[in-house]
Each structure stands twice: as structure tokens, then as C-alpha cells.
Amino acid sequence: MDAEYIIEMRDICKSFYGVKILHDVNFKLRPGEIRGLLGENGAGKSTMMRILNGIYSKDSGKIFVNGEEAHFTLPKDAREAKIAFVHQEIALSANLTIAQNMFLGLEITRGKYFLDDAAMRQAALDALKSLGLDLNVDTVVGTLSIAQQQMVEIAKALMQDARVLVLDEPTAALSEKEVRFLFQQMRRLKEKNVAIIFISHRLNEIEEITDSLTVLRDGYIIADGTPTKGLNSSEIIAMMVGRSVTQFFDGEKPQGTGEVVFEVRGLTNQRVRNISFQLKKGEILGFGGLVGAGRTELMSAIFGLDPIESGEMFLHGKKIVNRNPREAIQHRFGLVSEDRKHNGLILVHSIARNLTMNVTSTFIKGIHYDKAKEKAIVDEYGNKLSIKMSGMDQLCQYLSGGNQQKVVISKWLASGADVLIMDEPTRGVDVGAKSEIYRLMHSLAEEGISIIMISSELPELINISTRIAVMHEGELNKIFDREELAQYDADDLQKEIMFYATGERD
Structure with missing residues (x-):
């Protein structure tokens, strides 16, 4: 075998219940290469990676590591081969500390029967510091933000001296600053000859950080090792979906009827302050803001998941109280949470x-x-x-x-439901399914359902929303009405939204 490749998967096939998921998949990865792995949901990406991780067994084909054939029947086999995975779903134990999580299954012992807590705490601290993370290793993981948990997962993977690192949607819960930091670490690992498989639906990130692409469609490899440089988003999407997709946001935005369906006045609790807005029938009211702005927390309070200290809510002009989700459902609210x-x-x-x-x-x-x-x-x-x-x-x-x-x-x-709250409705969804969800939301609004949409993707927010509300640090800084939105081109509007989202606008 040619040891030019640190990983080679040759003619891999896999079926479930008689349905073939992977068809003779061939994949080659060089040391020090950052490879983007792309495909619509259901294309076979996860199955392919789970075979590489030893979670699934392959039906046929071979896997080679550094030119030597490898047999992965358990995740520990992949780990021993210096292949580390950071999965999209956080795999940490909420009740254990950072240090305990980082050494779960990798415990350092003194003698045969005793754990060396001091050595594990120091090693965990060193791993976090190597990533520039200022966290106390005795902190219980359940008290960390999702973004911090994600970074702990990455630190744990790197602590294992991985030569191949698989990152599955690692930026989904990260702020822009944290994404920049992650990319900096990925480039540093590349310089150390670590190979990285980067799975993401965010094409701008794929274009920025990857050297090459592997594209799966319906279980077949469409491209493997294609250089990213020189490709644009439309070309990448065409490889993924088998057709040219230049515009996801078809048709006009929902206009709404002007009738106020739901109103919030001065809503305040421990996480948000003095929030007031109106939601009109048949519109999509988009909520923008950075991570930690309080958008999800606001919707949790509206839906009865979190207590409200002060403020009022009105549905069709009548004052209501949602003390719990049951009452919210009785008032015909629905909540599509970001973590489905x-x-x-x-x-x-x-x-x-x-x-x-x-x-x-x-x-x-x-x-x-x-x-x-x-x-x-x-x-x-x-x-x-x-x-x-x-x-x-x-x-x-x-x-x-x-x-x-x-x-x-x-x-x-x-x-x-008459009022539908959708928190990051297209997170972790492929480009084809995104387009379907956009059309569905437009159709629901046309039927008279009023939608509140939280989105961290500015193009999505701008092209789907009838009006846009922008939050910053628990406060509602700005609501752009239809007429105001029409005054901006897309680039200028993104900048204007970011001014309010960062608190730069009074």
C-alpha cells in the first residue's frame, strides 16, 4: 500500500435492513491536510465516519492507516490508531468535572487500583492552556455554555495526541470569535502534520478553512480530494445536490396582514430586560444577535419554560400568562427548539x-x-x-x-399552533432541506400562521424575515420594519444588523 495517505478507505459498502447506504466508497487523506466532508443529510457522511470510528462495521471493503490495513470493531480501536472524533452532539457527562470528562475511559492510575487525580487534573489543565482556554478543570461540565463544552471536547481529542481529527459540525454552537479561535488551532495542527476531516453545512467555513473536498451524494463519492481553492458555493452545492442551486430564498417575503396577533410589553427576568415587540398575523419576525444575546432565553420565557419577573403578554388583545409549556400549548403556541x-x-x-x-x-x-x-x-x-x-x-x-x-x-x-417559535430552524440541516424548510415557512405564513424565527445566519435572517429584531446582551436594540429593510442592499444590511448585535449602535 502507498503510505502517502494517513487514511485510506477502499471500496467501503454498508447496508441497513437491505437498503444500501454506502456504495463502494473510496476516500484518501494525506497527513497535514484539512479535508471538508460534504453531502446532504442522508448522503452517507455519518455512516462513513462511524465505520472509521469503529461504531459501525463495514459490509465489505478495507481501511488502511499509514499504509497498513486496520480493523476497527470498537471506538477504542480507532483511538489506538490515533484517530479522534469530536461529534456534533456533545458527548460529555454533565455531572462530572472537566478533568473527569477529559479522562473518562483514559484514566491515569497509581499502581493497580488508585486513580491519580493530580496527574489527570494537571494534564487536563495543560491541554486546555494549549488551546488558550482559561477554565478551571474542577468546574462541573453541566455549568458550562454549549460553546465551552464544545471546546472541552476538542481539547480532549487533542490531548490523545491524535494524528487524524474528525470534527463533526464543530462550529454550530460557537460564536464568531470562538470559530476564529478554532480555525487558528486547526491551522496550528495542520502545521504539525495532523490530518483533519471537517464536516460542516456552512459553505463559507468550508471555503475558508479546507484544502480539499470530499462530496457524498446518495451514498456515492462524487468528488474526493478536489482542491477547494477556485470553487465557489454554487459549484459546491451543485456537487452535493446534483443540480445548480443559486438561490434558496424563492419568491417574495411573507407580508403579513398587519393584524397584531401577539404582543410582549416590558418582559423582564434574570436573562432579558424590558423586552417589547409585536407579532403580526402571517409574518415571519426574525430575531438576530450574537451568542449570548438572550434570544433563546426570551423565547423560553414566552413559552413558559423560564419564569417572568415582570412584563405582560397579550394574545389577540387579551392578556395571557404562560406559567408552563402546557399553558403555552393551550394558548396555541408551538416551539421548535434549536436542539431538536x-x-x-x-x-x-x-x-x-x-x-x-x-x-x-x-x-x-x-x-x-x-x-x-x-x-x-x-x-x-x-x-x-x-x-x-x-x-x-x-x-x-x-x-x-x-x-x-x-x-x-x-x-x-x-x-x-397559531404562533410558531422556530429557534435556529435550519441548524444541522443540509442545503437542499434548508430550501424546503424556507418554502414551508413561507407557506405557513401565507396560511396565516405567525412565526418568530431565531437565526444566527444573516443571509437566512435577511431573506426570510418580514421584519428583523436585533438583541444584544439581553436587550432588544432594534426592530427593522419592512420599509427600512427595503432601503438596504444585502451587504449593507448585514453590517447594520451587526452594529446593533454588537452594541455599537445606541
Whole structure:
């Protein structure tokens, strides 16, 4: 074998339940190369990486590390081969300290029976400092922000002296400053000849940080090792989806009717201060701001997840109180959370169970279970939202990210939501599914549903929203109305939003 490559996957095939997921996949990675791994949800990226990590066994094909054939049956086999993974879902234990998490399964011992806590704490501290992280290693992980947890995961991977580092959507929960820092560390590792596989749906990041691309489509390799330099976003998207996609934001923005459906006056709690805004029927009110601005916290208070210290809320002119999510649902609110896998779905349950969980009383009366009525509900929204599924009993964990998101949205539509709060609705969703979700949101607004959308992607915020509210450090700094938005071109509007998001505008 040619040891020019630190990793080579040759003719890898994998099937689940008779459905072929990977078709003779060939992948080669050189030392010191930053490779972007791209593809729509369901293209086979995760399956391919799980085979490399020893989570899944391959049906056929071979894997070589530094020219020598390797057999990965468990994740520890990959770890021993100096391949480290940082997964999209945080894999830390919330009840343990940073040091305990970093050495979970890698404990340093004194003699045969005793843990060397001092050595582990010092090694963890050194690993964090090498990344410029000023964190106390005795801090319980559950008290850290998502961004800090993500950086601890990366530090843990690097502490293992990895020669190959796989980063799965590592920037999803990071601020712009933290993304810059991560990219700086990736370049430093590249100089040390560490190979990096970088999985991301953010094409601007792919173009900036990667040397080359591997693109999967429907389980086939479309490109492997194609230099990133010289490619533009449209060309990359065309490789991913098999067609040219130059514009995701089709049609006019929803205009709304002007009728005020929901109003917040002076809402204040420990996380947000004196927030006031109106939501109109059939509009998409976008909320922008940086990480920590308080957007998600505001929506949690509105939905009854967090207490409100002062302020009022009005629905159709009538004062309401959402003391808990049950009351919010009774007032016909729906919340599509940013973390759909933990807060939006029960992954080990079926599509039917998830989609109908708020309306079970319509088909379950005492001991009578009307399965036909349940199926009718699933079919209605499955067709309306074009959910790709094998049947209503399919488990949600086997759906792509885009289809999981559609199930979450369907759950709230089935419960009759008039006000739909969507927190980062396209996070972790491929470009094709993004376009579908945009069209769906536009269609829902046209039907008269009022949508509040939180988004950290400025092009998404600008092109989807009827109006845009910008938050900074728990306060609402600015609301751009339709007429004001029309005065800017896209580049100038992004700059103006960022001025308010960073607090530079009074």
C-alpha cells in the first residue's frame, strides 16, 4: 500500500435492513491536510465516519492507516490508531468535572487500583492552556455554555495526541470569535502534520478553512480530494445536490396582514430586560444577535419554560400568562427548539408517536385506540411537509436532520399552533432541506400562521424575515420594519444588523 495517505478507505459498502447506504466508497487523506466532508443529510457522511470510528462495521471493503490495513470493531480501536472524533452532539457527562470528562475511559492510575487525580487534573489543565482556554478543570461540565463544552471536547481529542481529527459540525454552537479561535488551532495542527476531516453545512467555513473536498451524494463519492481553492458555493452545492442551486430564498417575503396577533410589553427576568415587540398575523419576525444575546432565553420565557419577573403578554388583545409549556400549548403556541434531538423529539419513538404526542386525545378514548385516525393525522402532515419516511412506525433516530425537523414542525401544526417559535430552524440541516424548510415557512405564513424565527445566519435572517429584531446582551436594540429593510442592499444590511448585535449602535 502507498503510505502517502494517513487514511485510506477502499471500496467501503454498508447496508441497513437491505437498503444500501454506502456504495463502494473510496476516500484518501494525506497527513497535514484539512479535508471538508460534504453531502446532504442522508448522503452517507455519518455512516462513513462511524465505520472509521469503529461504531459501525463495514459490509465489505478495507481501511488502511499509514499504509497498513486496520480493523476497527470498537471506538477504542480507532483511538489506538490515533484517530479522534469530536461529534456534533456533545458527548460529555454533565455531572462530572472537566478533568473527569477529559479522562473518562483514559484514566491515569497509581499502581493497580488508585486513580491519580493530580496527574489527570494537571494534564487536563495543560491541554486546555494549549488551546488558550482559561477554565478551571474542577468546574462541573453541566455549568458550562454549549460553546465551552464544545471546546472541552476538542481539547480532549487533542490531548490523545491524535494524528487524524474528525470534527463533526464543530462550529454550530460557537460564536464568531470562538470559530476564529478554532480555525487558528486547526491551522496550528495542520502545521504539525495532523490530518483533519471537517464536516460542516456552512459553505463559507468550508471555503475558508479546507484544502480539499470530499462530496457524498446518495451514498456515492462524487468528488474526493478536489482542491477547494477556485470553487465557489454554487459549484459546491451543485456537487452535493446534483443540480445548480443559486438561490434558496424563492419568491417574495411573507407580508403579513398587519393584524397584531401577539404582543410582549416590558418582559423582564434574570436573562432579558424590558423586552417589547409585536407579532403580526402571517409574518415571519426574525430575531438576530450574537451568542449570548438572550434570544433563546426570551423565547423560553414566552413559552413558559423560564419564569417572568415582570412584563405582560397579550394574545389577540387579551392578556395571557404562560406559567408552563402546557399553558403555552393551550394558548396555541408551538416551539421548535434549536436542539431538536434532545428537546424536540424522542428519537427512540416512532414518527407517529412524536408527531401526534400533543393530540393523542383525538384518537385515544379510554382504552379505545383509533389507529386509523392516528394514521390519517400522520399522513396529512407527512404529505403536507413531504416527510421522507418508510412508514409512520419508523423511528425518528433513523431520519435525516431535515426530516426530523419536519416531524417537529408537524407536531406543532397538528396541535393547531397559531404562533410558531422556530429557534435556529435550519441548524444541522443540509442545503437542499434548508430550501424546503424556507418554502414551508413561507407557506405557513401565507396560511396565516405567525412565526418568530431565531437565526444566527444573516443571509437566512435577511431573506426570510418580514421584519428583523436585533438583541444584544439581553436587550432588544432594534426592530427593522419592512420599509427600512427595503432601503438596504444585502451587504449593507448585514453590517447594520451587526452594529446593533454588537452594541455599537445606541
